[in-house]
Amino acid sequence: MNDVAQVLAGLGSRVGSRPGLVHAGRRASFTFLLEIGERPFLVELDRGRVAAVEEGPFVMRSWSFALRASAGTWQKFACRYPEPGFHDIFAMNRFGHCRIEGDIDVLLAHLGHVKAVLSCLRDDAS
Amino acid sequence: MIEPEPIVGRYLTVPVDGRDYRLYFEEAGRGCPLVCLHTAGAHSGQFRHLMCDETVTDRFRVIAFDMPWHGKSLPPAGWQDEEYRLTGRFYIDIIMTFIEALGLERPVVMGCSMGGRVVIRLARVCGDRLGGVIGLEGTDTPEPWYDSSWTGHPQFDTGEFCSALVSGLCAPHSPDEFRWETLWHYHQGAGGVFRGDMHFFRTADSEFVGDSGAIDTAACPVWLMTGEYDYSCTPEATLRTAARIPGAGTVIMERLGHFPMSENPAQFRGYLLPVLERLLEGRGT
Numbered sequence: 330m331n332d333v334a335q336v337l338a339g340l341g342s343r344v345g346s347r348p349g350l351v352h353a354g355r356r357a358s359f360t361f362l363l364e365i366g367e368r369p370f371l372v373e374l375d376r377g378r379v380a381a382v383e384e385g386p387f388v389m390r391s392w393s394f395a396l397r398a399s400a401g402t403w404q405k406f407a408c409r410y411p412e413p414g415f416h417d418i419f420a421m422n423r424f425g426h427c428r429i430e431g432d433i434d435v436l437l438a439h440l441g442h443v444k445a446v447l448s449c450l451r452d453d454a455s
Numbered sequence: 456m457i458e459p460e461p462i463v464g465r466y467l468t469v470p471v472d473g474r475d476y477r478l479y480f481e482e483a484g485r486g487c488p489l490v491c492l493h494t495a496g497a498h499s500g501q502f503r504h505l506m507c508d509e510t511v512t513d514r515f516r517v518i519a520f521d522m523p524w525h526g527k528s529l530p531p532a533g534w535q536d537e538e539y540r541l542t543g544r545f546y547i548d549i550i551m552t553f554i555e556a557l558g559l560e561r562p563v564v565m566g567c568s569m570g571g572r573v574v575i576r577l578a579r580v581c582g583d584r585l586g587g588v589i590g591l592e593g594t595d596t597p598e599p600w601y602d603s604s605w606t607g608h609p610q611f612d613t614g615e616f617c618s619a620l621v622s623g624l625c626a627p628h629s630p631d632e633f634r635w636e637t638l639w640h641y642h643q644g645a646g647g648v649f650r651g652d653m654h655f656f657r658t659a660d661s662e663f664v665g666d667s668g669a670i671d672t673a674a675c676p677v678w679l680m681t682g683e684y685d686y687s688c689t690p691e692a693t694l695r696t697a698a699r700i701p702g703a704g705t706v707i708m709e710r711l712g713h714f715p716m717s718e719n720p721a722q723f724r725g726y727l728l729p730v731l732e733r734l735l736e737g738r739g740t
Contacts, residue, residue: 413683420686433602438610440616441619
């Protein structure tokens with residue numbers, strides 16, 4: 330099982346190594362917040378690529394939408410075979426493991442790409 | 456020469472409410488009719504693995520049709536001047552009209568998701584004409600897991616979005632090839648069709664809780680089968696529905712999600728075959 334914060338730091342190369350994924354997300358340029366417990370991270374997407382991952386704290390920085398969950402939840406999400414309820418951000422939201430907030434329109438407009446980027450956090454995605 | 460699959464596709468035009476609906480259907484096998492209903496926004500291709508499974512087709516005539524507006528079935532003439540909105544009454548009418556048009560004798564009807572919900576209603580109102588129902592990922596009441604305003608979002612009318620929306624409903628164990636084929640069905644959907652199906656699936660139009668208890672499962676056996684990874688129709692919701700239907704059988708399927716027949720057919724058949732066996736035994740054949 331990987332350390333999600335550590336993997337997050339290398340997310341750019343994981344995503345960048347999958348040209349099909351980058352192509353599919355070529356219209357995705359925005360920044361979202363991924364919170365692991367108390368630790369906030371901003372993930373900046375630029376035409377599908379992960380341009381930067383920056384750890385907070387931040388002072389009133391803007392972001393489009395936020396995905397907030399405990400370290401344990403992200404840990405479960407990042408397993409190759411997550412247990413039921415931890416295998417998808419909407420599953421985690423439905424069962425109260427994760428909060429999804431902010432500009433949901435941006436999330437919906439790029440839903441497939443956001444899910445694909447997050448799937449690169451998984452053990453088998455390196 | 457390469458041997459083709461045993462699946463044969465045909466077209467049939469049926470009248471419902473004074474309008475003609477040209478339906479595409481495909482089938483394989485012989486024996487007890489098994490009519491399969493696809494999920495919202497998808498098409499009959501979800502059942503292709505079942506139709507190529509000789510253990511099933513040796514004893515069942517497996518038939519799946521595309522609902523109007525879906526797959527290779529057409530919308531009715533004049534579709535360009537209306538908004539597609541599936542209603543419970545039309546859904547039941549088109550299923551029973553299709554069954555009667557083919558002259559099927561007491562078929563078993565197996566539907567998934569919105570198809571899994573409508574079969575519960577079918578068992579209640581048409582049970583005397585059926586040999587049983589199987590609700591895959593089916594409950595008797597809507598339990599929305601996203602805000603209703605999403606259906607008005609421009610992305611909601613695109614296949615790419617519909618695919619992404621349902622992608623998490625597959626189990627992580629499902630083979631990549633079949634998970635992505637399942638999602639491709641959603642990529643293929645025409646704009647507004649998935650949203651139109653939600654009119655049935657997410658509203659009081661498919662609220663059957665008050666009536667489920669009156670189903671006569673001695674006349675029409677009811678089986679509810681749900682994947683453990685399905686967070687749209689959860690195992691808990693399935694068990695609650697089954698508790699309202701005296702005599703209903705329930706199977707919670709491990710390592711499966713919302714699309715058992717198409718996302719992981721090998722895993723699914725292990726659960727389905729015993730249920731089909733029970734239905735055949737009850738039929739006395």
